[in-house]
Amino acid sequence: MRDIREIGSLWGRGGGKPLVVAGPCSAESEEQVRATAASLSHLGVDVFRAGIWKARTHPGGFEGVGERGLSWLQAVKSATGMRVATEVANSAHVAAALAAGIDVLWIGARTSASPFATQEIADALHGHDEVTVLVKNPVNPDLELWIGALQRIYNAGITRLGAIHRGFTAYGSQLYRNEPRWHIAIELRRRLPELTILCDPSHMGGKRELVAPISQCAIDMGFDGLMIECHCAPEQARSDSAQQLTPAQLKTVLDSLVARSPQPLTDELQTLRLQIDQCDRELLDVLTRRMAVSRQIGVFKKAHNLQILQPERYDDIVRRLSEAGAQTGMSAEFMQTLMQVIHEESVRQQLRLYRPSQDESEQ
Ligand code: PEP
Numbered sequence: 001m002r003d004i005r006e007i008g009s010l011w012g013r014g015g016g017k018p019l020v021v022a023g024p025c026s027a028e029s030e031e032q033v034r035a036t037a038a039s040l041s042h043l044g045v046d047v048f049r050a051g052i053w054k055a056r057t058h059p060g061g062f063e064g065v066g067e068r069g070l071s072w073l074q075a076v077k078s079a080t081g082m083r084v085a086t087e088v089a090n091s092a093h094v095a096a097a098l099a100a101g102i103d104v105l106w107i108g109a110r111t112s113a114s115p116f117a118t119q120e121i122a123d124a125l126h127g128h129d130e131v132t133v134l135v136k137n138p139v140n141p142d143l144e145l146w147i148g149a150l151q152r153i154y155n156a157g158i159t160r161l162g163a164i165h166r167g168f169t170a171y172g173s174q175l176y177r178n179e180p181r182w183h184i185a186i187e188l189r190r191r192l193p194e195l196t197i198l199c200d201p202s203h204m205g206g207k208r209e210l211v212a213p214i215s216q217c218a219i220d221m222g223f224d225g226l227m228i229e230c231h232c233a234p235e236q237a238r239s240d241s242a243q244q245l246t247p248a249q250l251k252t253v254l255d256s257l258v259a260r261s262p263q264p265l266t267d268e269l270q271t272l273r274l275q276i277d278q279c280d281r282e283l284l285d286v287l288t289r290r291m292a293v294s295r296q297i298g299v300f301k302k303a304h305n306l307q308i309l310q311p312e313r314y315d316d317i318v319r320r321l322s323e324a325g326a327q328t329g330m331s332a333e334f335m336q337t338l339m340q341v342i343h344e345e346s347v348r349q350q351l352r353l354y355r356p357s358q359d360e361s362e363q
């Protein structure tokens, strides 16, 4: 098996202009595709996107125009010079898109969640290393599943490979259509440092007014580019109407982006980093002390034959700290995750007191 950690970057990196993939959620008519692409080609858009096979949540919705949309994308390519991209969800889509000379294929979030579907696509891509493939994160927040999908495509010999962070399904989420959970994309970058990662603020936000702030956030974090839905008449769009921008709105968003340098090792930054290092040492110190107290509690629980897990106490800690953290600008999700991992380690240390021999044999 090829090791995906050896993957290189797709379009080079270096604080330059972010790569921009833009176009309608769905190709709806030849004229809509042509008109949208004509406007976008003047805005420095690198790749024109349009979905022609649409995975709809409910049956009976608009499921895309299908294969006839491929010739509309071919026409965009020859008229504007932009590379063209569409979503593929099975081997038949891949075969049709490759035969039509589509430059970039992306795998949607519902598809990357299924290893069977991703493997089927990988098999169909075998021998077509000229094509670029972008893998959206799976709908569920599972980094291993995302990396597994990338690895399947890489194993098929595709080295022009990148990822798209489009956020994760969260039942009842108020602000975002799909929660960013940035730490998952950051961990992907840490695990595969050279992999090209784009952000899709349209599906993340679900509302056009969120596209600009999410895009800037992605640039601030060092993403390599953006995939943004754009329609010549968004209010008439047959899918994802609320999140699509007009070409003029896209221009405003792109013009407003503030570029960030990848290597800003100025003196000021060095000083701030030293402060961060100091904070980290203090955190380590506090955690060490907390674990020592936790072990003392473990000794007490064992002496009184108490069970280790006391859920009310845990819930109480998480609730109190989430509220306190919110007052200083930290998200409840962050505080919950943090307290959860600290609590898990406390439990592990207490368990060691209950079953010292088993734990030693594990090491
Ligand atoms: C899309 O890009 O149009 C799309 C369906 O995206 P996702 O797979 O992220 O939902």
Ligand code: MN
Binding pocket: 025, 026, 203, 229, 239, 240
């Ligand atoms: Mn869409």
